[in-house]
Amino acid sequence: MSVNLIKCGIGNIGSVRNALNQIGCETNIVENPNQFNDNFKKIILPGVGSFDSFIISLRYSGLFNEIISLVNNRQFSILGICIGLQSFFKTSEEGTETGLSLIKGSVVKIKSDQDIKIPHIGWNDIIVDKENSLLTDIPKNKFYFAHSYCVNPSFEENISAHTIYDKKIPVVINYKNIYGVQFHPEKSFLQGQKILKNFIDLC
């Protein structure tokens, strides 16, 4: 089992790599477009950082166009984590850069009528809206979140699970070969590792 793990400037790939090793998955670290390994058509795009700084480092490394091409033309499956997921959309209220535009919709600031604390940080339950192979047999539904912005896909059928932070926040997204989670599976114990494993096991 192996996966192309993207390291772009400010990614927290240390913990993702460790979580993948825990489930017996090897990682091919990708920092430029020539480093993708075609033998396993899987990409994980983790990320910390603001929307703009993340997109800029994807462009700077040349990975931006390569990811779009591998996913759209060569059927690579991709899993975006946190800002990695957010980068799949075209626009974000957090910045002015244009994202990968792999899924229709946008990234918006977490909104509420109540006086809730932003960022949304900590352990929250996910509620499944639509069965998805990413969510098969997860032992617990509590996952670790740390974000101020959330995705807002144009089509509801792209939302596989949501969480409640005063209002509904979409947290597991799937469109064709494109997968994303708003929480951090690499920091969510066995349930997080199971999600990574489910992604790796996708055919």
Added chain:
Amino acid sequence: MLKKRVIPILLIKNNDLVKSVKYKNHKYVGDPLNVIKIFNEKEIDELIVLDIEKSKNNDELNYELIKKFASECYMPLTYGGGIKNLKQAEKLFSLGVEKILINSANFSNYQLMKNISEKFGSQSIIAAADINKNLFNKFYLFDWVNRKKIQLDINIHIENCIKNGAGEVLINFVFNEGTLSGFDTNWLDFINCKISVPLIINGGINSMKNIEQCLECKRIDAIGVGAFFVYYGPHKAVLISYTSNKGK
């Protein structure tokens, strides 16, 4: 439903795990990596590790050790201690640290925090404020490195931290730290500014009941725990424990 967090806070000095009382008298309590392994098994909510030596000198951070922590830690890890520039922050995130904690660097100016927040997002920064009290029980902002009072209003300082990108605020009640004499939620009455980000409190938690009291307090979003998870019994035998928030 977002669960309020219970967060062990570990202090590091020269690769060792230590524990203080009122930020003084640091005693050796063990090997930090062993403790992290125990916390993994207990599936703790989060972990904060503070290198108390690095805040005091200008040495480069102990990246080797931090890297080991990040590798061992299956839960979110916050590192604090001696962070003085953006490059160090960058390096820490690349090692797998989720959040960094800025304390004394904020006293000179808030620019470092602002820069980190702009680049990495506010969810990646905790601003810590140490509070001590004088003979008349009046709270003041405390500079623990130089062990002196900071001439800055606590509320204004907290507001400035949030305005400059802090994603969470950690308030340490220094006069009670490590004393195991209980955290009093009434201490939070000094707050008259709006804390729009999650608030973590720390200082003197001494029982499960005390943790529950804090969990019930509306102002508190997360509870830092030191001595109570490190010591056991009247003679302070070292025994690592953890109690999660079983309710909401």
